[in-house]
Amino acid sequence: MKIGLTRRLIxxxxxxxxxxxxxxxQAVLLVLVRPQTELGKEGYGRAILKEVEHRLxxxxxxxxxxxxxxxxxxxxxxxxxxxxxxxxxGGRPKRHYRIEADGLRALNAVRTATTxxxxxxxxxxxxxx
Amino acid sequence: xxxxxxxxxxxxxxEYREVVLPSRGRARATLWFADQLASLVRPWMWGPIIAAxxxxxxxxxxxxxxxxxxxxxxxxxVFPIACGIALGVVAYASSRQRRRWHxxxxxAMVAAVALTFSTIVLEYGTSYTATRYYRGVITGRRSVxxxxxxxxxxxxxxxxxxxxxxxxxHFAGTLMLGAASGAIGAxxxxxxxxxxxxx
Numbered sequence: 001m002k003i004g005l006t007r008r009l010i011x012x013x014x015x016x017x018x019x020x021x022x023x024x025x026q027a028v029l030l031v032l033v034r035p036q037t038e039l040g041k042e043g044y045g046r047a048i049l050k051e052v053e054h055r056l057x058x059x060x061x062x063x064x065x066x067x068x069x070x071x072x073x074x075x076x077x078x079x080x081x082x083x084x085x086x087x088x089x090g091g092r093p094k095r096h097y098r099i100e101a102d103g104l105r106a107l108n109a110v111r112t113a114t115t116x117x118x119x120x121x122x123x124x125x126x127x128x129x
Numbered sequence: 130x131x132x133x134x135x136x137x138x139x140x141x142x143x144e145y146r147e148v149v150l151p152s153r154g155r156a157r158a159t160l161w162f163a164d165q166l167a168s169l170v171r172p173w174m175w176g177p178i179i180a181a182x183x184x185x186x187x188x189x190x191x192x193x194x195x196x197x198x199x200x201x202x203x204x205x206x207v208f209p210i211a212c213g214i215a216l217g218v219v220a221y222a223s224s225r226q227r228r229r230w231h232x233x234x235x236x237a238m239v240a241a242v243a244l245t246f247s248t249i250v251l252e253y254g255t256s257y258t259a260t261r262y263y264r265g266v267i268t269g270r271r272s273v274x275x276x277x278x279x280x281x282x283x284x285x286x287x288x289x290x291x292x293x294x295x296x297x298x299h300f301a302g303t304l305m306l307g308a309a310s311g312a313i314g315a316x317x318x319x320x321x322x323x324x325x326x327x328x
Binding site: 046063082090092 | 133135136137138139140141142143144146147164165167168169170
């Protein structure tokens with residue numbers, strides 16, 4: 001068990017990747033891995049925003065999503081490409097996002113770290129206070 | 130985010146036309162659009178934006194000063210109350226969002242806007258003289274030149290000269306203040322985000 005954990009720590013570089021992946025970043029990356037809505041499957045800015053709202057069950061602002069996508073792209077976790085526009089968008093192009101191998105590694109790392117953290121703890125947590 | 134400007138505006142337009150406009154009506158949909166655009170502004174940019182706004186308002190206020198100097202001293206008592214309410218509301222809202230560091234900065238920005246608006250609205254809006262003359266100008270019964278006649282061409286010219294003289298000082302001072310507050314806000318925001326990421 002101890003050896004397995006150490007190996008996983010080395011393979012996924014948990015100490016670095018997991019520390020730099022917040023909840024919102026995880027939500028955005030998970031949307032790109034497995035969208036749950038038809039719109040979400042298109043993978044462009046608005047579709048990702050809607051999908052994140054659907055997953056988090058709360059409204060999110062456009063600024064939060066685009067800033068996160070920018071940050072993830074700068075980290076090399078996602079890549080993007082411009083697609084054609086539509087009349088309803090005034091002909092403006094869509095930017096489609098795709099998760100990269102580093103993004104998948106980061107998600108695996110953060111999931112492993114979280115699972116290890118919660119290992120052996122029953123829900124709901126009952127405290128002394 | 131600059132390279133994404135066109136796709137982002139396209140996304141917002143799509144949401145606006147397909148979802149928000151049919152469900153909320155034009156006025157609320159426009160507010161939604163403005164809110165979304167505001168969310169795209171980086172924290173450090175808010176300082177210079179507010180500063181530019183305050184600068185223009187101060188310049189405008191200074192330029193029009195002769196019209197409201199006699200009649201409206203009483204409303205000054207309202208300034209601290211209005212600013213106090215604004216500070217309290219924003220500080221409370223910020224602390225509710227666990228952004229206590231942002232509270233002071235946000236409150237300062239709101240106070241700046243509130244103070245500027247208060248100055249214009251209370252000083253000139255409630256002034257009988259100003260209202261009378263501006264209404265005449267807006268409805269076309271009076272020309273701007275008649276304002277000059279009313280208050281004296283020499284006085285008006287002197288005011289223009291004074292404004293031009295003070296403008297560089299206002300400009301530099303306000304922009305420096307705005308840049309400093311923007312930098313502080315961005316720095317505090319970064320610290321807060323790092324804390325939340327580590328938590």
